[in-house]
Amino acid sequence: MEHGFAHLKNWCVLGKVRTDSAWSTALVRALLVLTNREVAR
Template structure:
């Protein structure tokens, strides 16, 4: 990754922080699904896969947050 040539201004840092708060649960959910190898055998229609992944992420986050 190339080095940053300039510092971010306060507004940019705040925007990155807010985005990271939203990304973190999704990234953690996918990491858990990968560790559990749930996604390796997923062979289905993309529309069904999207619905399935959403449901799996909700269930994964519930299980992890217990």
């Protein structure tokens, strides 16, 4: 359940990010790294 809330928070952040492309690129990279770590477990 907590994992789902984390994703919801991420989507809220992504909504704010649309205006700043450089920051959103960094955020997407960070999310990809985190997702890859979860998959690797």
